[in-house]
Amino acid sequence: MATSVKNNSLPPSLISNLNQVLLSRQQHTIDHQSTNSSSLPSHSRNVDEPDCSKPLLLITNCEGIDSPGLIFLVQALLSDARFTLHVCAPQSDKSVAGHSLTVQETVAVCLVEMSSATAFEVSGTPVDCVSLALSGALFSWSKPVLVISGINRGSSCGRNMFYSGAVAAAREALICGVPSLCLSFDWKKDVSSESDLKNAADLCLPLISAAVRDIERGKFPESCLLNIEIPSSPLANKGFKLTRQSLWRSPLSWKAVSANRHPAAGQYLSNQQSLGIKLAQLSRDASAAGAARRLNSHRKNVEIESVGIAGKFNGQQTAKKYFRLELLEETEKADDNLDFKAVEDGYVAVTPLSLSSTDQSKIETEVSSWISAALGREQRN
Incomplete structure (x- = not known):
């Protein structure tokens, strides 16, 4: 029995058209990549490629x-x-x-x-x-x-x-x-x-x-x-x-500075004033006895931070001072x-x-x- 082989080849004109389309797309991709590369700053492209012709x-x-x-x-x-x-x-x-x-x-x-x-x-x-x-x-x-x-x-x-x-x-x-x-x-x-x-x-x-x-x-x-x-x-x-x-x-010249010359100190004092106002508002809404109990309890647990004040402090108190270093021209x-x-x-x-x-x-x-x-x-x- 003879076996026939079916011819599946495409017409030459169609093959030519397909090749042209593929070549056109390939060229478009190359041009697009080149455009993107050229749009980058020169130093971004050459960070890893120094000019070896100069020291x-x-x-x-x-x-x-x-x-x-x-x-x-x-x-x-x-x-x-x-x-x-x-x-x-x-x-x-x-x-x-x-x-x-x-x-x-x-x-x-x-x-x-x-x-x-x-x-x-x-x-x-x-x-x-x-x-x-x-x-x-x-x-x-x-x-x-x-x-x-x-x-x-x-x-x-x-x-x-x-x-x-x-x-x-x-x-x-x-x-x-x-x-x-x-x-x-x-x-x-x-x-x-x-x-x-x-x-x-x-x-x-x-x-x-x-x-x-x-x-x-x-x-x-x-x-x-x-x-x-x-x-x-x-x-x-x-x-x-x-x-x-x-x-x-x-x-070297170390000089003590006041709290209002130190930004952190100013912020600290501002926070303390704000806290005092809030406590005052709370105390007005509370009973005298309850406020007294809360105040006594607060004093026992909170460490007091003093800014730039010398003197004797108990174990629960912390002194914070501020100094600035200046270099003298001598x-x-x-x-x-x-x-x-x-x-x-x-x-x-x-x-x-x-x-x-x-x-x-x-x-x-x-x-x-x-x-x-x-x-x-x-x-x-």
């Missing part, structure tokens, strides 16, 4: 991502067009955070607009910013060429460096094995202006460029960070000077080679800070030689 720098600070010192530094580096910049800075002022980390708490990170730099603001400390940025959890790259903390207003000279969130950020980078600079400007109240910060940023460009070049060549001092203090008149500076860390610090006579004295004299003080106190003289000699050679080459270029 990558990580910028942070202690005063917050909106501080003028950081913005002027980023603008100066971008206008120089030699570097790719990533910024990771605190959301608010953390100037005296020291080397503190946020542990067992959530840190919020938000992408922010900052020219052509990829920038994030972090709810934590300056050390959080550097630690997070270098961890690989936020950026895809492993390590930048250089970490720069600044430009921060106020002194990080002497023992102030132990309080400084700016120095701590640079120190954290050094701990992670990345060379770092800390840039601080000797801000004078009622004298300095934001234009001085812009001049300070321009002043630091040759040093930053020299540092990046010599890091890539393996000639940059690796065992320390450089704490750079810029004098209050950047344009009138006397040059860069190698200095030693002094024992000076800003004098100086003292010192060796010309110490950091804060050099800044006062108009020099840009460059102080090497290492993680160990051993071989300090060797480090100073190495940094001194590098400054002379690096800045000499940069000026010739």
Whole structure:
């Protein structure tokens, strides 16, 4: 018996039409995806794709991502067009955070607009910013060429460096094995202006460029960070000077303040007044005997909180006082080679800070030689 095979092939014209429809839909999908991709901000697409043709720098600070010192530094580096910049800075002022980390708490990170730099603001400390940025959890790259903390207003000279969130950020980078600079400007109240910060940023460009070049060549001092203090008149500076860390610090002045100068205290007193009114209203509706019993019972169980009042208290009472810390601007006579004295004299003080106190003289000699050679080459270029 012969077996016949039924021909199920479609007409050629129909096949051609179907192919055209499929190709049209495929092209529409590609165009739609391309449009969506191009509509995203450039920094959103390139967060994980840094420009590898230029040295990558990580910028942070202690005063917050909106501080003028950081913005002027980023603008100066971008206008120089030699570097790719990533910024990771605190959301608010953390100037005296020291080397503190946020542990067992959530840190919020938000992408922010900052020219052509990829920038994030972090709810934590300056050390959080550097630690997070270098961890690989936020950026895809492993390590930048250089970490720069600044430009921060106020002194990080002497023992102030132990309080400084700016120095701590640079120190954290050094701990992670990345060379770092800390840039601080000797801000004078009622004298300095934001234009001085812009001049300070321009002043630091040759040093930053020299540092990046010599890091890539393996000639940059690796065992320390450089704490750079810029004098209050950047344009009138006397040059860069190698200095030693002094024992000076800003004098601390603790002052008692009244409750009405403390927001929390004012809120507390307001709550107490409101509570008193409510109790008075209740007492009018109660019998005299019942009110007396409730009052006696209340006195036995409630702890009394006193705001800013000195005296003797029994075991159930708690005294609450309020104080405010102020840093005084006082100086003292010192060796010309110490950091804060050099800044006062108009020099840009460059102080090497290492993680160990051993071989300090060797480090100073190495940094001194590098400054002379690096800045000499940069000026010739």
